[in-house]
Amino acid sequence: MSIRHHLSDALLIAYAAGNLPEAFGLVVATHVSMCDDCRAQLAAFEAVGGAVLDGDAAVAMSDGALDAVMARLGAPEIIAPPSPQEDFPAALRGYLGGGLAAVKWRNLGMGVRQAILPTSKGAMARLLYIPAGQAVPDHGHRGTELTLVLQGAFRDAVDRFGPGDLEIATEELQHTPVAEAGEACICLAATDAPLRFNAFIPRLLQPLFRI
Numbered sequence: 001m002s003i004r005h006h007l008s009d010a011l012l013i014a015y016a017a018g019n020l021p022e023a024f025g026l027v028v029a030t031h032v033s034m035c036d037d038c039r040a041q042l043a044a045f046e047a048v049g050g051a052v053l054d055g056d057a058a059v060a061m062s063d064g065a066l067d068a069v070m071a072r073l074g075a076p077e078i079i080a081p082p083s084p085q086e087d088f089p090a091a092l093r094g095y096l097g098g099g100l101a102a103v104k105w106r107n108l109g110m111g112v113r114q115a116i117l118p119t120s121k122g123a124m125a126r127l128l129y130i131p132a133g134q135a136v137p138d139h140g141h142r143g144t145e146l147t148l149v150l151q152g153a154f155r156d157a158v159d160r161f162g163p164g165d166l167e168i169a170t171e172e173l174q175h176t177p178v179a180e181a182g183e184a185c186i187c188l189a190a191t192d193a194p195l196r197f198n199a200f201i202p203r204l205l206q207p208l209f210r211i
Protein backbone atom coordinates (compact mmCIF):
# COMPACT_ATOMS: atom_id res chain seq x y z
CA MET A 1 0.00 0.00 0.00
CA SER A 2 1.57 3.30 -1.03
CA ILE A 3 0.21 5.94 1.29
CA ARG A 4 0.96 9.56 0.41
CA HIS A 5 -1.25 11.51 2.81
CA HIS A 6 -0.42 10.97 6.46
CA LEU A 7 -1.37 12.04 9.97
CA SER A 8 0.08 15.31 11.21
CA ASP A 9 2.53 15.27 14.13
CA ALA A 10 -0.04 17.27 16.10
CA LEU A 11 -2.63 14.52 15.68
CA LEU A 12 -0.13 11.77 16.54
CA ILE A 13 1.02 13.60 19.68
CA ALA A 14 -2.56 14.30 20.78
CA TYR A 15 -3.40 10.63 20.20
CA ALA A 16 -0.33 9.45 22.13
CA ALA A 17 -1.34 11.73 25.01
CA GLY A 18 -4.91 10.43 24.96
CA ASN A 19 -6.28 13.89 24.13
CA LEU A 20 -8.37 13.12 21.06
CA PRO A 21 -12.12 12.59 21.01
CA GLU A 22 -12.92 8.91 20.46
CA ALA A 23 -14.03 9.37 16.84
CA PHE A 24 -10.74 11.08 15.89
CA GLY A 25 -8.82 8.45 17.87
CA LEU A 26 -10.53 5.75 15.82
CA VAL A 27 -9.41 7.37 12.55
CA VAL A 28 -5.85 7.76 13.87
CA ALA A 29 -5.73 4.15 15.10
CA THR A 30 -7.08 2.86 11.79
CA HIS A 31 -4.58 4.87 9.72
CA VAL A 32 -1.72 3.81 12.01
CA SER A 33 -2.70 0.17 11.52
CA MET A 34 -2.43 0.68 7.74
CA CYS A 35 0.70 2.88 7.67
CA ASP A 36 4.25 1.83 8.61
CA ASP A 37 5.53 5.43 8.66
CA CYS A 38 2.93 6.75 11.07
CA ARG A 39 3.21 3.62 13.24
CA ALA A 40 6.96 4.28 13.69
CA GLN A 41 6.36 7.99 14.31
CA LEU A 42 3.70 7.23 16.93
CA ALA A 43 6.06 4.80 18.68
CA ALA A 44 8.69 7.55 18.78
CA PHE A 45 6.26 10.07 20.30
CA GLU A 46 5.07 7.53 22.84
CA ALA A 47 8.68 6.83 23.84
CA VAL A 48 9.40 10.54 24.25
CA GLY A 49 6.19 10.99 26.22
CA GLY A 50 7.22 8.15 28.52
CA ALA A 51 10.69 9.64 29.04
CA VAL A 52 9.23 13.04 29.90
CA LEU A 53 6.80 11.49 32.35
CA ASP A 54 9.72 9.67 33.95
CA GLY A 55 10.94 13.01 35.30
CA ASP A 56 13.09 14.29 32.48
CA ALA A 57 11.14 17.54 32.18
CA ALA A 58 14.33 19.62 32.39
CA VAL A 59 15.70 17.89 29.32
CA ALA A 60 12.37 18.19 27.60
CA MET A 61 12.26 21.96 28.10
CA SER A 62 15.69 22.76 26.66
CA ASP A 63 16.58 23.46 23.04
CA GLY A 64 16.99 20.35 20.96
CA ALA A 65 15.26 18.38 23.68
CA LEU A 66 13.48 16.09 21.27
CA ASP A 67 16.76 15.20 19.55
CA ALA A 68 18.45 14.61 22.91
CA VAL A 69 15.69 12.35 24.16
CA MET A 70 15.53 10.50 20.87
CA ALA A 71 19.30 10.00 20.85
CA ARG A 72 19.19 8.48 24.32
CA LEU A 73 16.26 6.26 23.51
CA GLY A 74 17.80 4.97 20.31
CA ALA A 75 15.64 3.68 17.52
CA PRO A 76 11.93 3.46 18.24
CA GLU A 77 10.59 0.06 19.10
CA ILE A 78 9.31 -1.68 16.03
CA ILE A 79 5.68 -2.66 16.33
CA ALA A 80 4.78 -5.67 14.25
CA PRO A 81 2.73 -4.62 11.22
CA PRO A 82 -0.75 -6.03 11.01
CA SER A 83 -1.43 -9.09 8.92
CA PRO A 84 -2.40 -8.48 5.30
CA GLN A 85 -5.83 -6.92 5.10
CA GLU A 86 -8.67 -8.77 3.54
CA ASP A 87 -11.28 -6.48 5.08
CA PHE A 88 -11.39 -3.49 7.39
CA PRO A 89 -8.53 -3.02 9.88
CA ALA A 90 -9.08 -4.58 13.31
CA ALA A 91 -9.34 -1.16 15.03
CA LEU A 92 -12.46 -0.53 12.96
CA ARG A 93 -13.98 -4.01 12.97
CA GLY A 94 -14.41 -3.70 16.74
CA TYR A 95 -16.82 -0.79 16.18
CA LEU A 96 -18.83 -2.62 13.56
CA GLY A 97 -19.16 -5.98 15.23
CA GLY A 98 -17.58 -7.46 12.11
CA GLY A 99 -16.20 -6.44 8.74
CA LEU A 100 -17.64 -4.81 5.66
CA ALA A 101 -20.55 -7.26 5.57
CA ALA A 102 -21.67 -6.20 9.06
CA VAL A 103 -22.13 -2.51 8.19
CA LYS A 104 -25.69 -1.25 8.52
CA TRP A 105 -25.83 1.37 5.77
CA ARG A 106 -28.37 4.19 5.46
CA ASN A 107 -29.05 5.78 2.11
CA LEU A 108 -28.22 9.46 1.74
CA GLY A 109 -29.38 9.69 -1.86
CA MET A 110 -27.60 9.36 -5.22
CA GLY A 111 -26.37 5.94 -4.13
CA VAL A 112 -24.28 7.45 -1.31
CA ARG A 113 -24.63 5.56 1.95
CA GLN A 114 -23.42 6.18 5.48
CA ALA A 115 -23.18 4.30 8.75
CA ILE A 116 -22.68 6.24 11.98
CA LEU A 117 -20.35 4.51 14.41
CA PRO A 118 -20.94 4.43 18.16
CA THR A 119 -18.40 6.81 19.70
CA SER A 120 -18.53 9.15 22.67
CA LYS A 121 -19.65 12.76 22.39
CA GLY A 122 -17.27 15.46 21.21
CA ALA A 123 -16.89 14.15 17.67
CA MET A 124 -18.70 11.86 15.29
CA ALA A 125 -17.38 8.96 13.21
CA ARG A 126 -19.08 7.54 10.15
CA LEU A 127 -18.41 5.23 7.25
CA LEU A 128 -19.22 6.66 3.84
CA TYR A 129 -19.90 4.59 0.75
CA ILE A 130 -19.59 6.56 -2.49
CA PRO A 131 -20.45 4.77 -5.76
CA ALA A 132 -17.80 4.85 -8.48
CA GLY A 133 -17.79 8.21 -10.25
CA GLN A 134 -20.21 9.78 -7.78
CA ALA A 135 -19.65 13.02 -5.87
CA VAL A 136 -20.37 13.28 -2.16
CA PRO A 137 -23.35 15.62 -1.65
CA ASP A 138 -22.05 19.03 -0.73
CA HIS A 139 -21.43 19.19 2.97
CA GLY A 140 -20.19 22.35 4.51
CA HIS A 141 -18.18 21.68 7.61
CA ARG A 142 -16.84 23.88 10.30
CA GLY A 143 -14.13 22.62 12.56
CA THR A 144 -12.02 19.68 11.49
CA GLU A 145 -12.87 16.70 9.34
CA LEU A 146 -10.61 13.66 8.96
CA THR A 147 -11.33 11.38 6.00
CA LEU A 148 -9.49 8.07 5.68
CA VAL A 149 -9.87 5.98 2.52
CA LEU A 150 -10.43 2.30 3.25
CA GLN A 151 -11.26 1.15 -0.27
CA GLY A 152 -11.25 2.72 -3.72
CA ALA A 153 -10.18 6.35 -4.14
CA PHE A 154 -11.55 9.86 -4.34
CA ARG A 155 -10.32 13.13 -5.78
CA ASP A 156 -10.99 16.66 -4.71
CA ALA A 157 -9.41 20.07 -5.32
CA VAL A 158 -6.46 19.05 -3.12
CA ASP A 159 -5.33 15.74 -4.62
CA ARG A 160 -6.15 12.08 -5.17
CA PHE A 161 -6.69 10.00 -2.04
CA GLY A 162 -6.30 6.22 -2.29
CA PRO A 163 -6.41 3.39 0.26
CA GLY A 164 -4.79 4.43 3.54
CA ASP A 165 -4.60 8.11 2.56
CA LEU A 166 -5.93 10.60 5.09
CA GLU A 167 -7.29 14.04 4.28
CA ILE A 168 -7.28 16.60 7.07
CA ALA A 169 -9.87 19.21 6.13
CA THR A 170 -10.32 22.42 8.07
CA GLU A 171 -12.92 25.12 7.81
CA GLU A 172 -11.05 26.88 5.00
CA LEU A 173 -11.06 23.89 2.68
CA GLN A 174 -13.87 23.78 0.18
CA HIS A 175 -13.85 20.19 -0.95
CA THR A 176 -16.23 18.11 -2.99
CA PRO A 177 -14.85 14.59 -3.03
CA VAL A 178 -15.65 12.54 -6.14
CA ALA A 179 -15.12 8.77 -6.14
CA GLU A 180 -12.92 7.52 -8.94
CA ALA A 181 -14.50 5.58 -11.75
CA GLY A 182 -14.32 1.80 -11.58
CA GLU A 183 -14.69 1.07 -7.88
CA ALA A 184 -16.86 2.36 -5.05
CA CYS A 185 -14.98 4.39 -2.46
CA ILE A 186 -15.43 3.58 1.22
CA CYS A 187 -14.11 6.11 3.74
CA LEU A 188 -13.98 6.48 7.49
CA ALA A 189 -14.70 10.10 8.39
CA ALA A 190 -14.62 11.91 11.73
CA THR A 191 -15.98 15.40 12.39
CA ASP A 192 -16.03 17.46 15.55
CA ALA A 193 -19.71 18.17 15.24
CA PRO A 194 -20.28 19.81 18.64
CA LEU A 195 -17.47 22.29 17.94
CA ARG A 196 -19.20 23.12 14.71
CA PHE A 197 -22.35 23.85 16.66
CA ASN A 198 -20.51 25.93 19.24
CA ALA A 199 -18.91 27.95 16.49
CA PHE A 200 -22.35 28.82 15.20
CA ILE A 201 -23.41 30.74 18.29
CA PRO A 202 -20.60 33.33 18.24
CA ARG A 203 -21.30 33.79 14.54
CA LEU A 204 -24.95 34.46 15.32
CA LEU A 205 -24.08 36.96 18.02
CA GLN A 206 -21.42 38.76 16.05
CA PRO A 207 -23.70 41.20 14.22
CA LEU A 208 -25.67 41.89 17.42
CA PHE A 209 -22.68 42.77 19.56
CA ARG A 210 -20.47 44.01 16.74
CA ILE A 211 -17.54 41.96 17.96
Ligand SMILES: [Zn+2]
Nearest residue numbers: 006007035038
Ligand atom coordinates in the same frame (compact mmCIF):
# COMPACT_ATOMS: atom_id res chain seq x y z
ZN1 LIG B 1 0.76 7.53 7.64
